[in-house]
Amino acid sequence: MRLQNYALGQWVEGTGKFTELFHAVTGEKVAEASSAGLDFRGMAEYARTVGGPALRRLTFHQRARMLKALAVYLTERKTEFYKVSEATGATKGDHWIDIDGGIGTLFAYASRGRREFPDETFYVDGPTEALSKGGTFVGRHVCVPLEGVAVHINAFNFPVWGMLEKLAVSLLAGVPCIVKPATVTSFLTESVFRAMIASGILPNGSVQLICGSAGDLLDHLGMQDAVAFTGSASTGRMLRQTESIVEHNVRFNQEADSLNYSMLGPDARPGSDEFDLFVKEVAREMTVKAGQKCTAIRRTIVPAPMVDDVIQALRARLGGVKVGDPRVEGVRMGPLAGRGQVGEVDRSLRALLGATELVYGGPGSLDVVGADAERGAFFPITLLYDDDPFEKRAPHDVEAFGPVNTVMPYDTVDEAIELAKLGKGSLVGSLFTADDRVARDVALGTAAYHGRLMLVNRHSAKESTGHGSPLPHLVHGGPGRAGGGEEMGGVRGVLHYMQRTAIQGSPSTLAAVTREWTKGAAELSDRVHPFRKHFEELAVGETWHTHRRTVTEADVTNFAGISGDFFYAHVDDIAARTSIFERRVAHGYFVLSAAAGLFVDPAPGPVLANYGLEGLRFVKPVYIGDTIQVRLTCKSKTAKDDREGQVPQGVVAWDVEVTNQDAEPVAVYTVLTLVRRLYTLDGKPYDRPAAVATPEVFVTEQPGTAPARMT
Template sequence: MSALDTAWNFPHSVHTGSVPLLIDGTWSTSASGQTTPTYDPGTGDVIAQVTTAGPREAELAVAAARRAFDDQRWTRLSSAARGAILWRAAELMREQADELAAWESRNMGIPVPQARAMVDEAANQFQYYAGWTDKIHGHTVDVGPAERRVQGYTLREPVGVVAMIVPWNAPLISASKKLAPALAAGCTCVLKPAEETPLTALWLGQILHRAGVPDGVVNVITGPGDTVGATLAEHPDVDVVAFTGSTEVGRSIVHAATGNLKKLQLELGGKSPVIVMGDADLTRAIPGVAGAVFWNTGQVCAAGTRLFVHESVYDEVVAGVAAHGRRLRVGYGTEADVDLGPLISGKQLNRVSDYVASGQAQGARLVTGGRRIGTDGYFFEPTVLADVDQSMRVMREEIFGPVLGVMPFSTVDEAVELANDSSFGLAASVWTADGSVGHAVARRIRAGRVGINVHRAGGVYLPAGGYRQSGWGRENGERALDSYLEVKSVVSTLA
């Protein structure tokens, strides 16, 4: 066991004291000595005390990542060796999957079987990008006539230090979707998990160290976004900021990054449309629509929260989705047969409740749900609001809860117009028995991912990202590497 593992071993030490930071291969506390409580959203109880980093710790983490990059601590290894380390990290994640899932469930509230699937998907990220470490190539070209021939070639090189700021709704996946491609590209990293859900991100730091990632290549610091996150976004030694979160915070990162013109990879808010045509197979569409909005208690950037249904099947679809929502079992993540867990916090519970009340005040019809469940934890009923219109806040703003707004349409053109009437463009889906209609509509929708008779699929293999205010750049697939690479041209005469 390494010195790092001896100093602190997750998850055992989470019970015995404050959870430390990982900086330059060492577990450490902050200069302030302060800690932040981490809560179980299913009970409201404190489950850990996590070290509260400040600007000083952010500076130390960036300095460690810069040293590691400049001395080629990671890139001096062969591409095959780096790929093997990423593959080993995935193996360690799978070996510890049950424990990781249990802590992911306890920290964010999602039912354990779904948390287990999240661990698998996070491990897939490292396995997939392990295969890319030896496939990042440039190309060659000859230019000009024979007597003045110039030979050129391109190199794809790591950008440098990447600051990664990830959200609370899918902590392990969000961290892995940034770490895996950045490491495959040869970058060094500072990861800041959300204040609400830091535990599995810190555990992932330990896993990467055990897999063989050198000291300083991956640093994990926890703390508030307005201090730690802001320091990272502004820091002159950070070359890329990779952020997943709200559009509002994304805008602040854009402004902060102007100092040294950092590269940015931003996956921001969504208000994803779902279109159900009159010919759709409703036995598939209704549960598909419900899953698109209610999965993970609606705490998904790409959740299908705006439903447009052809008038010929409108009443049937509204009733069907509402009935499906009522059948979903909401409960604590370790209970048997639970479909949905709690919202992440009391703050989020109040936010979701306020949106439902706002929709009703503006004239929406509450078909089902709309209320808190119990008094312990932050559970909320799956909610369907019918007869909405595009002017309502529930149809224009990201709620991040299990709330669906539904309205009818008459023609395909009207459906597309409604779907595109948004400042967001992260995801969408269309449900139809006519494949040609499905593909035609997919081409017309302004979104980074469109499903036909499915809302969420593709995993690590297909790029995901947003149009308009849903972000810049792409995660997943080969395209994710672009955010962490620079292209250099080298030219020479042949004479």
């Protein structure tokens, strides 16, 4: 089977000499690949001119729905992908990590895209910054998609997850992608990519695929483009030095293989839960994906008195792992991805053997079930021991990218921390201890050298996702040898593909740009109470100034009785005089309740429910006898997805400011309400229908003045 590339909107077969790809278990040829003849410059330009504009026309919410639809489509075809994945040597568990894990990342970003990003084509980052004394000149930060192409260069060990975790963030950001998988396992990437194209879900030009060499693609990148690379540190260094990348300061995110550690705490003695969990995790990370994980444990750091116990326990556990054809019942570890990897791991192991003692497995120990060890890409599980890790440094410098791990002793926690640092930067470290003081020392002592730290005890172990499992919620990357980059991490991963720009101007101008009202911007008023309006009828900036209410002693006493809050500053006149308030004050939550009573329209209407409250600050005390008033302003609107059987609705964020008789703010916050929509989304951009009239509004340009509201 000849793999095809997907370029310029069509499937294209390469030319010239093809690279043969082999079944990792049987050694039989399964495919051949070539990218010769592709117009790499044209592919980059096609992404910029066709895919980029199509994606940027969509809002975050539309792109999130696109990711969800794609995830659902791929989920329905997982069994087809599992079959293809068998040729990579993957076990059933390996299938789940790579294929299900990749699809799960699409689902995760589909959810985050609708929950944490606005229904806009841009993202407002952070609050308004005051830049002038009078408040007429302010600043904000907006993030917009790069107007280039994201080139994704992926490693051989995760042909599906590696592709989908990068696509999830860049497509959500609105940036088109060119995917370049490692050739040796590109047959699996191509099968999933082919399904993605067949789905018809992604806009034209949003994704392209190269099965083979990337040719001169990187030479055609410019300042609006980005590269995300996963692979060896040496290859990453070479790619970073590409002239175009250096000249145009192309964003280059690198995630490289690293010498990750797992540490046993001094309290976790043999027989403890933490000891058993540690041994289980080390053995699992050595054998999952045959140790071909950039996050796999390479250095196992244990208290010196427990070295023999750990080695003995690991021998027993590793001895029960059958190596062979994953299709055979009972086999728990398959081969490496290809014969080329066998040679590389063997060379690294021989370098390690010069500085360590072989304590399990190693050359000549391979016993393969259901397959021919000479034809397949099998490698023996190997455990080493470094008795002097501060002097014998090979385990801190050489990585055997397979089922190879080195145990090393420490005498004190400070020594263990120093050993962890000797890896010169890693993707992940883990610690197994029931002593939270040790956990704190190790976490803070090693964090500067690691992208992620997993701290495990008997309480978290049951739900722990494991040492070697990057999650879309958290950053995946690390400093130094690990590449110095970050992937995923929720919003952070998406913003990598966006330009953050500071904008300055008047509050009204910035509100017009961001479609988010900010204090000092023009207020819009109408004779109709805003709670009487449907979602479509509300305008951002629409403001309601309430009548006033004077706080009485009876209010404070009654609220104390209802709430059970008898804090002395509210109810004890003598104690209150010696407090920071100097006299009795109203409860902060009474002020909120009274404010709601002032601005809420009580009759049934389009407002369905209070959805939440954010950013609450009590900025000045309210005393008995003070008179409060509320300004309620529509800050922003977000339409929610339609759900069967549910009233069409949207979320309206209201900026609330409670002031006293001197017009001084006493409480500020944002209230979220669910508001009925007149029209459904139907999976399309939500616009105000022509049939809905724009409300008659009156603009108040000067902040702080009363709006010209008609009565």
